[in-house]
Amino acid sequence: MDIFLRNTNYRKFSLASWLSSAGNILFYLALMTYASRLKNYSLALSLIAITESLPNLIQSLSGYLADRTKNKYHVIVWLAIIRFALYLLVGLLFATNISGWNLVLLVIGLNFISDLSGKYSGGLQTPLIVSLVGENEMSEAQGFTNGISQLITMIAQFAGSGLLLFMSYSGLAIVNAITFLVAGIIYANIGMNVKKQEVNKQPEEVNTQKFGATIVSSLKQVKQANGLLTIVLVIALLNGLLSTVEPLISIVLAGNKNMLIGNYSFTIAVVSTVAAIGMASGSAIGTKIFKNTSLFLIVLADTIATITLAIAIIYGNIFASLFCLTILGFLAGIVSPKLLQWLVTTVDRKILSSSVGLLNTILVMAGPLTTTVFTSIASATNITYALYGIIILGIAVFIAISIVLLKINKAD
Known part of the structure; x- marks a missing residue:
């Protein structure tokens, strides 16, 4: 927790990560709840589970793409904006007359694209976090972030079930979209702070191997x-x-x-x-x-x-x-x-x-x-x-x- 309190940029990085994670959990619960009310709900829930797990299996590829990326802060901000636009579109879809399987398939597809973007963004963030906290503090910093993230997950699950009682599926999708927009703004702020602090900046190393x-x-x-x-x-x-x-x-x-x-x-x-x-x-x-x-x-x-x-x-x-x-x-x-x-x-x-x-x-x-x-x-x-x-x-x-x-x- 010490590194979280004394390192301003890392603290902002963690807050942006927690914010987008909470929004994702709220939306995931909404999507699962909507899918559970379909006629063939078992197939719909299975498709959601599969598309949620697939990005985890290609993290080596997303990490490789991240290693080849220059201007990582710039790309992270754009990925957050893209995910904001995707969930804004999902919110609009829930508000239309599309219903049933057509809506679920569209939303699952957009959610899958967002998850792929999230894995790519996570790969971009890893070396940036190391540069913010240093190699020797990485374990403590990442441990604290992961621990709070798990607590937020539990709280968001209960909060999501409660919000579904008086909020629409469209509303929760838009809430998720806003979390990514705010996270993107925070990442942009960190990027500008780091740029100001870096004097005699060395050229950014990127991986050139296949x-x-x-x-x-x-x-x-x-x-x-x-x-x-x-x-x-x-x-x-x-x-x-x-x-x-x-x-x-x-x-x-x-x-x-x-x-x-x-x-x-x-x-x-x-x-x-x-x-x-x-x-x-x-x-x-x-x-x-x-x-x-x-x-x-x-x-x-x-x-x-x-x-x-x-x-x-x-x-x-x-x-x-x-x-x-x-x-x-x-x-x-x-x-x-x-x-x-x-x-x-x-x-x-x-x-x-x-x-x-x-x-x-x-x-x-x-x-x-x-x-x-x-x-x-x-x-x-x-x-x-x-x-x-x-x-x-x-x-x-x-x-x-x-x-x-x-x-x-x-x-x-």
Whole structure:
């Protein structure tokens, strides 16, 4: 939080990011609510989910384009204006006589274009944030921003459901549009401030390699950092297990009424809330508390929390499960910013966005893969076998990380 308070430009950057995120969540809820009232609502909701997830899978490409972009502040401002225009158009569409599937398909298409623009904008922002806060402060700064963003997400979800009671879909789309316009103005202000502060400015470095060569170069630099590639793959696996735990808990709760707190829906809400609070507090507070703690030690603790959580679920203790899930979320919230810091200090600045995009793609892909595997085991055999599988995998990861850590300490 210190860097947020003392760095004016970074504070403005964070506020612009939070503002546009809140607007996006409000609109997403409105779109999902509208789609849920269609005749074939399951197909509509599936299309929305697919188009929302697809941009996450091409972050390495959007990061590559960002690395090749000059005048990044200028482009970020224009992207914010484009997204403002897109959602203004969406607001107008909701206000017309178009209805049903025709409207939903148009809105999904425009929303998809906006999401692609958002990933490109995110890639542009990464090296700019590093230049604002410095490499050594990147973990704490990004952790605080991510933590507050997660809290805003929770608040916006509740606020969105309340706003839908008296606001139209068109109104929420226009609110979202305005958030991007305001964010664009803030980014423009930061850009002007930075330009005034830069004396004897060096020429801006941009990546001139082709996409394939950039990815190869990024992987080579990551491999040169002892243990970084291993820790990336392990964290991807742990993030996947974290995303797997919630659906497995929902299956267990459906069959074990003794674990319910009140009723099923309330218990599921509590599970989601404690996981989100854990991640938010880990990002916002934990990154500062454990700033000088080895990432390997945090990952080892994360692995132990995963194993303990699976054991608590097997024994049907809901309160122990919630406690372990909170700890797991807290540690996961610390891991991502610390990993980003390591990456920032390892790869060349001109391919930083490509490297971060590649990292995020790996992390995103791990969730659906592990969830599919363990939920399939649960449905094909028994939920207990899936939980035992998580324990065995957790032990294997713990042993692997311990061996890598011993090798690194021995080399040092």
